[in-house]
Amino acid sequence: MNSSNICKKWLNSLPPIEGYLKNEQSIGREFFSEQGMPSKKDEAWRLSNFNKLNNFLSLPTIIDCEDIKSKFQSIFPEKDKNRERIIINPNRISILNINLPNGIEKLSDREIEENIGKIVKSSNIKNDISVCLNQASSSELLALKVKSNFNQSLEIVIPSIEEKSISTRIFLLIEEGAKLDLLQIFLGNNNSAQNNLTEIKLESKVELTHGLISLGEKKESSSICTLAVEQSKKSKYSLHSIHHGWDYARFEPRIIQSEGEASTIIKGLQVTKSKEQIATHSLIRFEGPNGKLDQLQKAVASEYSHCIFNGSIEVPQKAQKTEAAQLSRNLLLSKRARIDTKPELEIVADDVRCTHGATVSQLxxxxxxxxxxxxxxxxxxxxxxxxxxxxxxxxxxxxxxxxxxxxxxxxxxxxx
Amino acid sequence: MISSTSETILSIQDLHASVEEQKILNGVNLLVKEGEIHAIMGRNGSGKSTLSKVIAGHPSYKVIAGSIQFKGTDILELAPEERARIGIFLGFQYPVEIPGVSNLEFLRVATNSRRKELLKSELDTFEFEDLVKERLKIVEMDAAFLERSVNEGFSGGEKKRNEILQMALLEPVISILDETDSGLDIDALRIVASGINKLSQPNSATILITHYQRLLNEITPDFVHIMADGKIIKTGNKELAIDLEKSGYDFIDKNIKGTGMTQ
Incomplete structure (x- = not known):
């Protein structure tokens, strides 16, 4: 079956447009009806393994109670005493039936309406396939507000369902001055797919430490995940991510320092073996002066696998005195493995310090x-x-x- | 510590070796017995370091001819880790830095590999910490170095002390110390030399590779060999090192013709 048929079939398989995300669903589905799936001509997707992407889209998207009972992984390591845990169960109703710790509240409908989709939109990606994929298929949203007095740890676990494709969406609004230690866990399952869109808004003086552990580990598991973060002035955001064990994974972290004057640290690791393909496409944009970025992306590829890194940094005229450093370090453990790494720096401001480097080596x-x-x-x-x-x-x-x-x-x- | 009944630890015969197609060793002969300390001196490029790497089994160096026997067994077919386990120790001229690998864990894994060979019980983390703290005293090293990555950010002297610490933990039968004295100030040199002296045993042996006589003021060698052009061209006692220090390596050039003296 060719990819346009797969795309049509996938669109037809989605549940009807309804609920409070119906506008989003319409936008996403219209995009795919008009554009179809990406091809090698799309620069951001040209290295993607389209067979694997087609497999991703071929899995059924309707989840019933029986799936949750029998195919949903529900045993996890014991919860940490000091860390509240939220498990995203893709059963429609239960996603919002969560006991929230003090200092974390659900967003009101009005707040959701005001914020939803704004951050991804501000990342200005043309033909935003990963996001549209989520918009088209997500019917629930976990939308939380972390109050300004909060200084705790939170864990969000997103398991996959065997032989199903799930779509999950998260929005976090972190209020001024709050400190949050967030751990986000993505887990694969046999012949499963998951796509996630996480948007996080950091108000000023927020400190967010974000650990993202993404483990496929089971046969033929795939993941497409977009993380869009907006940082206000004097906020500190550090992201540490690991991607491992996915047959096919694509991770798109996008960080917008909307006023500059903020600090961002990104340390990413992706490890592939067998015939796996894992890609990270990052974008960091400074919309104001005095922003700081320290980015390290590491990849290790063995056997026949393929790691991809594409790192965009945008420093427009208004982002004077930006200090940004990006380093991509890669390890090739086999002659048949492949690593593609590409820094993409677009610097218009003239008074900045931006460095980048990429190495591919063996042990x-x-x-x-x-x-x-x-x-x-x-x-x-x-x-x-x-x-x-x-x-x-x-x-x-x-x-x-x-x-x-x-x-x-x-x-x-x-x-x- | 030498006695006439001493057993031979290392016997190298007519050893020829090359690296990257370039021939470096051109027929080295060397016999090392229990309790002996040998010094090998010579100019840069004379083949001293190559000899040490070949004995340790570095994969980039190819043996073209000759043999190396350790206690009567041919070791040329043994992998470097096997050579280390039976008691061959190479103290590196330039110990590599390995970021992210804890020095303590590295030392423990290495020590346990050797202990396994000696049929001693493997040490758990706590037992090993006791042992390593005791051995640290030999090289007057601070325990803080154990918490760092292997050699990362160590000064030249600290790296060399870390080498001698490894020697103290592995209790080798033969230690080949490649320019352990280079880059050391007087104090560090004394500490390192005293460590080597403390570790000398009647049933073990040491080969010191050095440029300068100053190390030999601290550690008295039984034999001094001079290498040139990939072979040992002269062997003597401590006096030879003193002569060499006085007259420089030109002295070799004068003696090189026709006097292919070896032990």
Whole structure:
């Protein structure tokens, strides 16, 4: 079946347009009726594996109670005492039946209407396929407000359903001066797909530490996730992300410093094996002066797999005295694996300091020999070196995140 | 510590080796017995470091001819980690920095690999911490270095001390110390040298590769070998090192013709 037929079939499979997201659903569905699916001609998608994308769209989107009972993963590591947990159960009604911790409230309908979709729109992406995909298919929204006195930890878990495609959408409004330690967990399932759109608005002086752990791990699991963050003045946002074990994953973090004067730290790690493809397309834009960015993207590809990184940074005229540093470091563990990395800096302002760099290398022979010469066997030496390589990203996760066993899962891939 | 009944630890015969198609070693012969300290001196490029890497089994160096026996067993077929486990230790001239790998964990894994070979029980984290703290004293090193990544941000002297710490933990049968004295100030040199002296055992041996005689003031060698053009061209005792220091390597050039003396 060609991709336009797959697209039509997918549109027909969606539940009818209804509910308070019906406007969004119409926008998304109209986009696909008119544009169809992306092709190699779309710059942002040209490296994407279209067979895998077609598989993504071929999974059924209607979820019934039976699916939730039998195919929904419901056993997770024990909840941390100091971290409230929200599990996104894609059963329509229950998504809002959550006990919220003190200091976190549901957004009112008016607040939702005022904010929904604004941040993704401000990222100004033409033919915004990932977002339209979510708009077309999401029928629920988890919309929360984190009050300004809040200083706690929150965990949002988004599991997949076997042999189904789910669509989830989250909006977080974090009020002035609040501090939030957020851990977002995406989990795959056998032959599953999930697409998520998370929008986060940081009011001024907000400090958000955002750990994102995205683990496919099961056979033929796929994920398309867009994260759109708007930062007001004097806000601090740090994102630490791991993508691993997905047959096909695409992650699009977009951060807009809407007034400048804010600080952003991004440390991302994507690890592929077998025939997996994982892509990160990041966009950071400074809409005011004195913004700061420190971005590190790491990738490790083994066997026949493919890692992609495309990192856009936009510094328009009004964003004077921006300081931005982007580094893409990549490790190729097999001759058949492939890594594509592309920094894209668009700098108009003249008084800025922006640096970028990209390296693709193999595990260093001299480092390996050093370990071997101390009696450490090859496998263990490789695993120590890889762990060291991951450390720059994984050391930023809070200790309580370890129970998701992501370090163990990352280490499973060490070549024998 | 040498006695006539001492066993041979290392026997190198007519060793020829190359790296990246370039021949570096041109017939090295060397015999090291229990309790002996050997010094190998020579100009840059004479093949000293290559010899140490070949003994340790670095994969970039190819042995073209000759043999290396460790306690009577041919080691050329052994992988570097196997050589290390049976007790061959190379102290690196330039120890590599390995970001993200904890020095403590590295030392523990290495120590346990060697202990397994010696049929000793593996040490858990707590037992190992006790051991390493005791061994740190030998090189007067601060325990804070254990918490850092392997050699990352260490000064030249700290890196060399970390090498001797590894030697202290691995208890090798033969230690080949490649320019352990380079980049050390007088105090650091004394600490490192005293560490090496403390670790010398009647049933182990040491090969010191060095440019300068100053290390040999601290550690008295039983034999001094001079390497040139990929082979040992002269062997003597401590006096040879002193002569060399006085007259420089021109002294070799004068002696090189026709006097292919070896041990």
């Amino acid at each position: 260093q022979d001299e480092e390996l020999f050093y370990l071997l010469s101390r009696g450490i066997d090859n496998k263990h030496a490789n695993s120590l070196l890889l762990k060291g390589y991951y450390d720059e990203v994984i050391s930023h996760f809070p200790k309580s995140a370890r129970k998701w066993n992501f370090i163990e899962k990352l280490m499973q891939d060490i070549k024998k």
